[in-house]
Amino acid sequence: MKLKKIILDVILSFFRLFLVFVKVDPKKITFVSLEHDSLAGDFRLISRALEKENETELDKYHLTYLLTKFEKTLWGNIQYFFTCIKQLFVINSSALVLLDYNNYVVSKFKRKEVKVLQLWHATGAIKQFGNMVDRDYKINNYDYVISNCEYFVKPYAQAFHVKEEQVMVTGIPKTDRLFHKRKIEKDRNAMYKQYPELKGKKVVLYAPTFRGRLMQGFRDGQVNLDKIIEQLGEEYVILYKMHPLLADKTIDTHHHVICCNGMSIKKLFSVTDVLISDYSAIIFDFSVFDKKMVFYVPDIEEYAKSPGFFVNYEQEMPGAICTSEQAVVDAIQAEDEYQEKRKAFRDKFFAYQDGKSIKRVVALIDQIMGGKL
Incomplete structure (x- = not known):
């Protein structure tokens, strides 16, 4: 450079x-x-x-x-x-x-x-x-x-x-769209029309951030979604959307793992029951829905050093912090104990909710x- x-x-x-x-x-x-x-x-x-x-x-x-x-x-x-x-x-x-x-x-x-x-x-x-x-x-x-x-x-x-x-x-x-129920319902109906197989399923969305920089190139967080869906079973479907900077990347081939790279994240949120993310800012947006979040961060020690955090990650995240795929599965299947923490998180990071x-x-x-x- x-x-x-x-x-x-x-x-x-x-x-x-x-x-x-x-x-x-x-x-x-x-x-x-x-x-x-x-x-x-x-x-x-x-x-x-x-x-x-x-x-x-x-x-x-x-x-x-x-x-x-x-x-x-x-x-x-x-x-x-x-x-x-x-x-x-x-x-x-x-x-x-x-x-x-x-x-x-x-x-x-x-x-x-x-x-x-x-x-x-x-x-x-x-x-x-x-x-x-x-x-x-x-x-x-x-x-x-x-x-x-x-x-x-x-x-x-x-x-x-x-x-x-x-x-x-x-x-x-x-x-703004996150706070309009009619628009969310419209997005949900559109998703079910495009993906009728989602009806009656528990939908997990995997949406990580990127690693790297513009001029040096980007990479994603490594995860085996096939392994996760096989343990979750037939009642689950995993949607995944890579960061826009990695929009050409596809992963895994299981019939219950669906690539949604070209879709709006807001539309995906409308049908999501559980979000798996990492250091992505979309967790702020998803907190509006008051649904379970799981944080898959196998590189958290490295990431804490570079680039580092603006927030106290382990204290602030309103969901289970996982460093292995098995921990992610366990967190998805576990009882939701983070409702109060999600509300506090949303109220702290959204000055306006109108x-x-x-x-x-x-x-x-x-x-x-x-x-x-």
């Missing part, structure tokens, strides 16, 4: 000379992602809301999109260089830039008058990330960051190199664009 970074710095420094001819559009809001090549998650919800504002107030905002899915290949690296050059000009002609992951151009080459709002893609953070871990470049130049609760204000300030007062507790727009986070985030954007922040 060092050589790539040097080359990229030289190229962007050269093109930055031409920014003297580029003016900031006071109405321009740019959505920037290197993880998605189409609008997804919070980006999709916020874009729709801002488009509605444009309908009621003509030409209020100029919405621009720079959405690219980075691939760790030779061609992907070449595309990344060209994407960064394009970002340099689009970002620095915007009044406001919205990010869902971190961004090199923003951190190194952003104009002061351009505002940046980090809409971090996760509801919370169990593992340390950002500037709290060893990384290829230091995150810089963010103006605002949204958070789901007060607990993450300090960790986010550290991770994104901002002051605590720059972290805004608004809630996360994509979690399904209106999108309104708060759009109001924040309006304030930024109106010069009131």
Whole structure:
């Protein structure tokens, strides 16, 4: 990465000379992602809301999109260089830039008058990330960051190199759906229509996070789902969804183990009786359903050292912590003793449980664009 970074710095420094001819559009809001090549998650919800504002107030905002899915290949690296050059000009002609992951151009080459709002893609953070871990470049130049609760204000300030007062507790727009029972029921019916074999079964969802980093590549946590389902028996079905960064990976072949990598995690939640996860932030989302969670973390000692945790993992997790597949089976079959801990967990990490986070985030954007922040 060092050589790539040097080359990229030289190229962007050269093109930055031409920014003297580029003016900031006071109405321009740019959505920037290197993880998605189409609008997804919070980006999709916020874009729709801002488009509605444009309908009621003509030409209020100029919405621009720079959405690219980075691939760790030779061609992907070449595309990344060209994407960064394009970002340099689009970002620095915007009044406001919205990010869902971190961004090199923003951190190194952003104009002061351009505002940046980090809409971090996760509801919370169990593992340390950002500037709290060893990384290829230091995150810089963010103006605002949204958070789901007060607990993450300090960790986010550290991770994104901002002051605590720059972290805004608004809630996360994509979690709004979790608090609408009709939408959950609609998702459940859609799942049963697509997978009728789930009816009458106990559904276990395995959804781990990734290990590794963007430029070095990613890997998953190792688990033998065939072994687990064989011990659970015919009354169970296991669905699994890998982290989006590992969406091409499939595992195991048992007829009661189903790959759901292309499906929305919210839809999968609607039919899930037990969640198996690890250090993934989806556990915050699933806590809304008040259903059993099991934590399969055979690498917990290694993970505690690097990247490390933002929470006291063994104290905070509202479910059995397992380091073997047999322990996972035992925990799934055991009586649920974590109801009170799940409620405390949910209340601690969700400042708002009203399904209106999108309104708060759009109001924040309006304030930024109106010069009131």
